[in-house]
Amino acid sequence: MIDLHSHILPGCDDGAVDLAAALAMARVAVSDGTRILACTPHILPGLYRNDTVGIEHRVKVLRQALSDEAIDLRLVVGADVHIAPDLLQKLTDKVVPTLNGTRYFLLEPPHHVVPPNFNAFVERLIDAGYIPVVTHPERLTWVAKHYDLIEAVGRAGALMQITAGSLTGQFGTQAKALADRMLEEGRIDLIASDAHNVSGRSPVLSAAYSIVEEKVGAETARNLFVETPARILRNADIRAVGMDVAQSVKREAETKSRTSRFWRMLQGR
Ligand SMILES: [Fe+2]
Numbered sequence: 633m634i635d636l637h638s639h640i641l642p643g644c645d646d647g648a649v650d651l652a653a654a655l656a657m658a659r660v661a662v663s664d665g666t667r668i669l670a671c672t673p674h675i676l677p678g679l680y681r682n683d684t685v686g687i688e689h690r691v692k693v694l695r696q697a698l699s700d701e702a703i704d705l706r707l708v709v710g711a712d713v714h715i716a717p718d719l720l721q722k723l724t725d726k727v728v729p730t731l732n733g734t735r736y737f738l739l740e741p742p743h744h745v746v747p748p749n750f751n752a753f754v755e756r757l758i759d760a761g762y763i764p765v766v767t768h769p770e771r772l773t774w775v776a777k778h779y780d781l782i783e784a785v786g787r788a789g790a791l792m793q794i795t796a797g798s799l800t801g802q803f804g805t806q807a808k809a810l811a812d813r814m815l816e817e818g819r820i821d822l823i824a825s826d827a828h829n830v831s832g833r834s835p836v837l838s839a840a841y842s843i844v845e846e847k848v849g850a851e852t853a854r855n856l857f858v859e860t861p862a863r864i865l866r867n868a869d870i871r872a873v874g875m876d877v878a879q880s881v882k883r884e885a886e887t888k889s890r891t892s893r894f895w896r897m898l899q900g901r
Contacts, residue, residue, distance in 0.1 A: 633837050634861035635661060636670040636731060637712065637738060637767060637793060637824035640835070641690045644682055645674040645712075647828045654694055657827055658703050661835035668865070669835070670731055670824075672710040672738055684729040687711060708732040708865060712767060712826075714740045715747055720760055730762070734867035738793070739764035746774045746781070754785045763870070765791040768826060770798045770810035779810075782819070786874020791821035791860075796840035797833065799823070815848060818877050821870070822860045 639647020640657045648654040661669055671691050674680035691709050698705055710731040713719065722728040723737065730737040739754075741747050757764050769775050769782045769792055786792060797803055798811040814820050823844070827835035837857060845853040863870050 633664075633666045633841065633857045634668040634865070635666045635825050635827075635835060635837060636710065636765070636822060636861045636864065637672050637795075638669050638827045638835055639673055639712070640669065640707075640827065641671045641673050641687065641694060644686070644690060645680045647673065651694075651697060653829065655697060655701055655703065656830045657835050658698055658705050660830050661825075661827070662703060662705050664836045664838050666705065666825075666835060666837060668706045668708060668861075670708045670710040672712045672731075674714065674740075675711045675728055676714040677716055682711060683727050684709075684711075687729055710738060712738050712740050715742065715753065720757055720762075723757075723762055724760070731765070732865045732867075734864060735761055736763045736765055736791070736864045736867070736870075738767050739790070740767045741769075741772055743771070744773050746778055750781055751784045751788060754790050755788050758789050763789065763791060763872075765793050765822070765864070767793050768795045768798065768807075770794055770814060771803050771807045773806075775810060776806055782814075783874065783877075786819055786872055786877070789872045789875060791864075791870065791872050792819055792874060794820050794823050795826045796823050796837045797825070799840040799843045802832075812847075815844065818848075818852075819874050820856060821873050822864070823856045824861075 639645055640654050642648040642650050642654040648657055673682045675682045688709055691707050695707050709729050711729050713728055754764055775782055794811050798807040801808045823840055825835045825837055827833055841853055841857050
């Protein structure tokens with residue numbers, strides 16, 4: 633599997649506290665079946681001031697440590713990028729890294745507040761040639777009441793990344809209900825661990841993989857945990873699944889309204 637969201641880099645955010653913790657996370661990831669892991673520390677102005685140069689350096693150091701310890705895990709550069717007004721400029725200036733230097737990057741909306749003009753913000757990034765991968769929409773507390781915003785940014789072409797632990801119920805009933813709904817509606821592009829440690833938030837994907845396989849089949853599971861992450865790392869073209877769901881849901885709604893108009897006509901109403 634390929635895990636595109638982790639806080640494994642030591643000492644630069646609320647993830648691994650030191651090198652020993654990072655190595656422990658790497659061992660758990662490998663034994664769970666992960667072969668490639670993106671190092672994606674938070675970038676949040678005023679709190680986590682990570683940038684491309686710093687992250688690249690830390691990844692290099694961790695790669696060497698993995699090699700010294702004979703841990704067979706390939707690391708790639710990334711970041712968990714919080715929404716900020718100057719984000720597009722920072723991407724253009726390469727101060728904020730994308731995933732493995734591609735057009736794809738992790739975009740983390742605020743957890744408890746609806747981001748103003750979210751759709752327009754995402755469209756501007758896409759128009760500029762970047763593809764946001766929206767991180768864990770199912771865990772954002774405002775999404776239950778504003779699901780239409782997630783539909784809209786999916787329709788605009790943003791990818792949706794769900795946290796593996798949401799499907800196993802680790803983040804509570806609301807996150808699980810939203811993750812299940814998005815899975816059933818085919819609105820998920822990829823699943824990642826968003827690991828921070830080896831206890832509560834570990835880099836384990838296999839349990840969620842089994843759930844996905846059972847609910848929607850082996851092909852979708854492979855797409856969400858292997859194929860789409862691999863395409864992202866190759867910078868290949870990806871059509872966001874939300875673009876097509878939106879169309880089919882719209883078509884269904886139109887058919888329903890046409891049918892009910894027809895019956896009303898027949899009944900002389
Ligand atoms: Fe994260």
